[in-house]
Amino acid sequence: MELPILRSERGDGQTASSSGHVATGWMRRVRWWTWSRRATAGSLLLLMVIANSSIGHSSIGHSSTWLSWFTGSITAATWFGCLPIVDPLAALEVVLASHSVPAWTLVGSMFTVALALGLGRVFCSWACPLGLVLELNDGLWNKAWRRRKRQLHRVxxxxxxxxxxILGACLIASSIAEIPVFAAISPISLMVQAISRMSLHLLVVIVVIALIEIFFPRLFCRALCPLGGLYSLLGRWGVFRVRASGEDRLRCQRCSLDCPMGIDVMHDYVLAGKSSIDDGQCTRCGACTEVCLGHILRLGISSGNTRSAVSE
Amino acid sequence: MRNLRRRHLLKAAGAVVGGTLIGGLVRVRLSQDPGRLRPPGAFAADDFASKCIRCQQCVVVCPRQCIIPESSLACFLSTGMPAIDARQNPCDLCAGREQLECIAVCPTDALMPVISRRSVRMGLARIDKQICWPYQGIACRACWHACPFATDAIIFDPLGRPAVSASACVGCGLCEHACLAETAAITVEPFAHGTADIEV
Structure with a gap:
């Protein structure tokens, strides 16, 4: 079938801009969402690594140096000395393991829970340092192995x-072992620690995950990470989501093929006539909006999910 | 539909059994672990382990940089938990500061707020009489000079031999650091798992 719009396709599908209006020239080829995400997650990782490595603190102690406005790692952090942010899964595990509700844990996790309820599972694509590494790893293999995406996506x-x-098992294990189990063995936390302390033996876990993901793209984030599971459960009703509008449905399948979380955007949402993607597993990464040939997918604010049925 | 329900039931059972199994194994493994000296504010080892989420904030804010995250292959589970090696670099209870910085920053109350520095209980100092110099007839008061609560925590008998008062020793480890013997004669023993001897 000849589709006239395919003329605008270039190389690996970097045609559409994410912004509302149709941009021109190089503006159109840049994957704005992808690069803003990578910049956000990357600078957060850099911040945590600097704060936890010897660069961040001088010999007279940390509290008097230039980085005193940030302390913490991925499970918990304190911004500006007063704003605590706590990983909701770690907080839940602490409550189950210690049979108590520490005040700062409650306050700190309220921020992340509110973020997930409002914006969805944004942590995974915008903040998670392991997610960033695995995304780059995935891109590398996609480039090296052209048909990989198509072959392996359904696996x-x-x-x-x-x-x-796994989330349930972690919570049960935490209450039995009386330690926060996932906070202790979380590959995300281990990776930040490994990089900031140069203890490379901790990186073994990350390397193993990356190797497995050659054959199972984004397996950890999609199927194994209990933190991602918790954010998926919380993020189902987030109003910041991918919206589908317009009638230009080309059935190019790019959204479904490029979704790092394996959501079948085209069949389950676009062709089903839904106005927005309300899958809790959607990390709001914007990948589908960037590859959409018909420019009908956009990241934005939306709460409803109905659209007048369009005849196929 | 029935098939689906059965599959869900199987998975739920798997999660419960798996979680219980892992939890049990972790519990057994931790009970065998020798306790490490933890930052001030940590009391019973079990209580500390149940709340520490390895966020590294106490490590970073410690003005003396005596808190070091564990990274041993022997016990993978305790990777990233803060510990103090008193012989190398002991805790001085943030001398000269308004507050104990690690306790102030801890988001999960693994390091619990204390009423005063005297109510800190990190462990208990123990003297090895085989090594300690005064017990061999050599006069020495190095531990007494280092101790922040010297008049209460280290008591000398008429022969000038020191003894530790369990009710006053906070377990900071300054004495262990100061001990002049080649291997420290006075060492802080952290509270092991399963013991909850808090007497604040």
């Missing part, structure tokens, strides 16, 4: 609900 899809059961 992990049936495994995706596994993360909810």
């Amino acid at each position: 992990g899809r049936s495994l995706q609900p596994l993360k909810y059961w």
